Amino acid sequence: MTLCKALLAQLLGLLIAIGINPLLPLYYSSWVTLLILQSSCAMLSSTLLQQPRWWLVIHLLFLPSAAALLSLQLAAHWYLLILVVLILVFWGTVIGDVPLFLSSNPVVDTVSQLITQESAQYFAELGAGIGTVTVPLAKQHPQLIINAWERAPIPWVINIWRSRHYANSHCYRNSLWSCDFSQYDVIFAFLSPAIMPELGAKLKTAMKPGSLLVSSSFAIPDWQPEAIKQLNDMAKTQLYCYRIA
Ligand SMILES: C[S@@+](CC[C@H](N)C(=O)[O-])C[C@H]1O[C@@H](n2cnc3c(N)ncnc32)[C@H](O)[C@@H]1O
Numbered sequence: 211m212t213l214c215k216a217l218l219a220q221l222l223g224l225l226i227a228i229g230i231n232p233l234l235p236l237y238y239s240s241w242v243t244l245l246i247l248q249s250s251c252a253m254l255s256s257t258l259l260q261q262p263r264w265w266l267v268i269h270l271l272f273l274p275s276a277a278a279l280l281s282l283q284l285a286a287h288w289y290l291l292i293l294v295v296l297i298l299v300f301w302g303t304v305i306g307d308v309p310l311f312l313s314s315n316p317v318v319d320t321v322s323q324l325i326t327q328e329s330a331q332y333f334a335e336l337g338a339g340i341g342t343v344t345v346p347l348a349k350q351h352p353q354l355i356i357n358a359w360e361r362a363p364i365p366w367v368i369n370i371w372r373s374r375h376y377a378n379s380h381c382y383r384n385s386l387w388s389c390d391f392s393q394y395d396v397i398f399a400f401l402s403p404a405i406m407p408e409l410g411a412k413l414k415t416a417m418k419p420g421s422l423l424v425s426s427s428f429a430i431p432d433w434q435p436e437a438i439k440q441l442n443d444m445a446k447t448q449l450y451c452y453r454i455a
Pocket of ligand 1: 301308310311312313337339340342343359360362365384385387400401
């Protein structure tokens with residue numbers, strides 16, 4: 211559904227731009243104007259189709275980036291390679307709504323403090339990306355057992371490589387929906403608002419009573435957080451801390 215909406219927004223953007231471009235005075239009617247019009251109209255269509263706000267950036271950059279890459283006139287196999295790499299990195303976006311974004315250092319520091327406060331022995335991360343959170347935690351808490359799940363192939367390989375010196379940290383290439391969450395004292399997730407209701411329904415019964423769920427940036431609807439940590443990073447991240455009853 212997400213992908214259909216994105217394609218529709220791009221297509222609408224293109225059709226409107228093609229319609230408007232010839233009406234402009236000759237001086238303004240150029241490829242650049244067409245690209246600006248298409249990006250703006252695709253963003254507008256995306257808003258009307260009620261896509262999440264981060265799609266606006268993708269719509270803004272999509273066709274101009276494609277045009278810039280085409281203008282490089284590379285051999286055809288390079289374009290195929292770029293497409294394959296993008297699919298292997300942003301795997302979740304194509305099939306599961308969650309793109310790769312990286313947590314900041316203040317997020318890692320705050321999660322580290324929470325692990326200490328909770329005297330946690332078992333920690334899990336759902337959608338671990340390239341190990342931005344798990345690698346420093348494995349280093350700072352050598353006694354902590356860390357299990358993480360990452361579905362996108364390239365981030366997973368990078369995660370495995372970065373974790374190679376830390377025997378206490380393991381990253382599995384499984385979907386987070388098929389994991390057993392019952393042993394963890396603290397679970398960290400930085401995912402997407404689109405899946406928070408489903409995630410909340412699963413974790414409510416799957417996590418052990420008294421354990422702590424930390425959700426970065428996205429609240430679980432209808433759950434009451436025990437605390438909300440406001441961080442002073444660039445994204446002004448909020449960490450929602452939920453105690454499992
Ligand atoms: C917003 S990124 C967060 C990356 C990392 N946790 C961090 O904080 O820097 C979300 C990650 O979750 C992964 N992901 C999305 N759906 C998943 C699923 N069902 N199972 C495992 N990983 C998933 C994505 O591939 C992406 O790398």
